[in-house]
Amino acid sequence: xxxxxxxxxxxxxxxxxxxxxxxxxxxxxxxxxxxxxxxxxxxxxxxxxxxxxxxxxxxxxxxxxxxxxxxxxxxxxxxxxxxxxxxxxxxxxxxxxxxxxxxxxxxxxxxxxxxxxxxxxxxxxxxxxxxxxxxxxxxxxxxxxxxxxxxxxxxxxxxxxxxxxxxxxxxxxxxxxxxxxxxxxxxxxxxxxxx
Numbered sequence: 001x002x003x004x005x006x007x008x009x010x011x012x013x014x015x016x017x018x019x020x021x022x023x024x025x026x027x028x029x030x031x032x033x034x035x036x037x038x039x040x041x042x043x044x045x046x047x048x049x050x051x052x053x054x055x056x057x058x059x060x061x062x063x064x065x066x067x068x069x070x071x072x073x074x075x076x077x078x079x080x081x082x083x084x085x086x087x088x089x090x091x092x093x094x095x096x097x098x099x100x101x102x103x104x105x106x107x108x109x110x111x112x113x114x115x116x117x118x119x120x121x122x123x124x125x126x127x128x129x130x131x132x133x134x135x136x137x138x139x140x141x142x143x144x145x146x147x148x149x150x151x152x153x154x155x156x157x158x159x160x161x162x163x164x165x166x167x168x169x170x171x172x173x174x175x176x177x178x179x180x181x182x183x184x185x186x187x188x189x190x191x192x193x194x195x
Contacts, residue, residue, distance in 0.1 A: 002027060002028070002029060002186060002189060002190065003028050003029055003030055005189075005190060005193050005194075006029065006030070006071075006189065006193060007030075008069060009069050009070070009071050009193065010032070010067065010069050010070045010071070011024075011029055011030065011031040011032070011071050011073070011189075012031065012032055012033075012034050012063075012070060012071065012072045012073065013031050013032070013033050013034075013073050014033075014034055014035060014036065014059055014060070014062075014063065014072060014073065014074045015033070015035075015073075015074065015075055016033075016035050017075075017151075017179055019159075019178050019179045019180070020075060020179055020180050021033060023175070023178075023179075023180045023182050023185075027182065027185075027186060034063070036059070036062040036063065038058055038059050038062055040055050040058070040076070040087070042054045042055055042058075047083070048080050048085075048108070048110060048127075049110050049112060049125045049127065051076075051078055051085050051110075052076045052077065052078050052110045052111060052112035052125060053112045053114075053123050053125055055076035055078075055112070056074050056075055056076045056112040056113060056114035056123060057074075057114050057121065057123060059074035059075075059076065059114065060072055060074040060114040060116040060121065063116065066116065066117065066118045067118070068118055070117060070118070071115060071116075071117055071189070071192060072114075072115070072116040072117070073113060073114070073115055073116075073185070074113070074114045074116070075111060075112065075113045075114070075179070075180060076111070076112050077109065077110065077111040077112075077153045077179050078109075078110050078153055079098075079102070079107055079108070079109055079110075079153045079154030080107065080108040080109075080110055080127075081101065081102060081105070081107035081108070081154075082101075086098055086101075086107075086153065086154050086155075087153055088150065088151060088152060088153055088155070089149065089150055089155040092144055092145070092150075094155070095144045095149050095150065095155035096140050096141065096144050096155075098154055098155040098156075099135065099140045099143065099144065099149075099154075099155050099156055099162070100135070100137075100140055102130075102132050102154060102156070103132050103133075103134055103135040103140070103166075104132060104133065104134035104135070105131070105132065106129055106130065106131040106132075106169075107129070107130055107132075107154070108127050108128065108129055108130070109127070109128045109130055109153070109154070109176060109177045110125060110126070110127045111125060111126055111176050111179060111180060111181055112124070112125040113125070113180070113181065113184070113185055113188070115188060115189070115192055117192070120192075122188065122192065124181070124184050124185075124188055125181075126172065126173055126176045126181035126184055127172060127176075128170055128171065128172030128173050128174070128176045128177050129169075129170065129171040129172060130158070130167060130169075130170050130177060131167065131168050131169040131170070132166050132167055132168065133166055133167075133168050135162075135166050139162075139165065139166065142161075143156070143160075143161055143162040146161070147160050147161060147162070149162075153179075157178070158170075158174065158177040158178060159178055
């Protein structure tokens, strides 16, 4: 359905995330992937969704030569916990420390998505609350040593082993925790095309 609505547009996904790319495929969208290196640095005074909004827009601003029928989509996900943003881990020990800090507590996963055309920029975001059981050091070590948490905010994937055994409750969109509030993306693309 959306593919037909977007038939006169060139949809560009500016994300190297395999999960975001798969979401676009699963929506049956015709799209291209374009990547630009961006240093993900934000002002210290920003909090929560203001951080992910800022970073999603920062990624979009790297694309300055859009064509009239282009719709560029950029995105950023952070874990917000104890009034701090947790991004991707720098190394294995950092990943284990991140997960240990989330153990037995509830945190927020915030994803912002920026839609840019030659005329407009629109940013949406969604927040999901995620609760982990108290995780043992062995469980944390096993997950980090066996799976690939290095490319994930908060050093975990809800769709992986740690999510199966560790997450006791979520409030909000599951897919948002995977890295894209896909239902909101769908609605926003329809809105852009029809406006």
